[in-house]
Amino acid sequence: MIFDAPQVERLTGPFGCALTVDVEEWYHTCLVPDYVHPEGRPALPHELDWLLPELLEMLHEARCTATFFVLGEVAERLPRRVRQIAEAGHEVGSHGYLHLRACERSPQAFLVDLRRSKALLEDLVGEPVLGFRAPEWSLRSLGSSRLPRVAEAGFLYDSSLNPCAFSGRPTNPRFAYRVILDGLNGLDGLKGAGPRRELLEFPPLTFGGPLRLPAGSWTGRLVNPERLVRATLDHLDEGGLPLAVVHPWEVSGRPTPGPLRGLARFVHETGRPGFETRFRELLAAFRWTSVRAAACLEQEYTAQPAVSRRAG
């Protein structure tokens, strides 16, 4: 179900550059339903138990921090790795409990999943989990009836509305913004409950001007890092918060350890050769930080940032 798009207000900086990591195994692809539903999943090799320490070391060498959007079922299997992420100074966010498309679940099932993943992660790291990213950007658009559920579950911000075609919508704003959720249909759990309901939204970086190509994913893996550096600089010049996206399996430098076919294989394998080196070049170009740090969200609790009415 699609509701009227809520009112938005563009957030103004200055901002830092945010690096985000979706913490999931190679088989957590919504393009292969048998893999993402745990009850039907065949026996598949795991990688994260050793990929995560490698990625933490890579970020340590580059003197960068990041937001790790951790999948709940991964956190349950690898609690020690989640604690290590937080202990290394990174932010832990939620990627949901199961890697299922939000837009294909009932709002209630989605809300239960959000709360389960948030509680699980907060128990592990001992601090509030502020941010959420839906599997496969599956909130899709501002008009999603699932978007208010993210606020209802207690998240301060969302990073699920991709301003690109296919995984998102080209009509979604490119720059960070505040979503005003008051007065929307379907907010039964929120109505009349305290202060104005809102959510901060941090969209992923794009390149290619009006083409709005994802800087993460296979499109970003194919290009010279200079293109992504330029896109990052341009975004900063426009007062935005450049937000990069990566998965641990992308930068491992190793082949995928199990079978993928069709579109899933294309999305996973395209641009992989040499990407670890290109990613290190991108890391070296900026002092990447978590979303929480890049957007100064600690201050968000005590003072509302200045906003303008544009959200282009």
Ligand SMILES: [Zn+2]
């Ligand atoms: Zn994912």
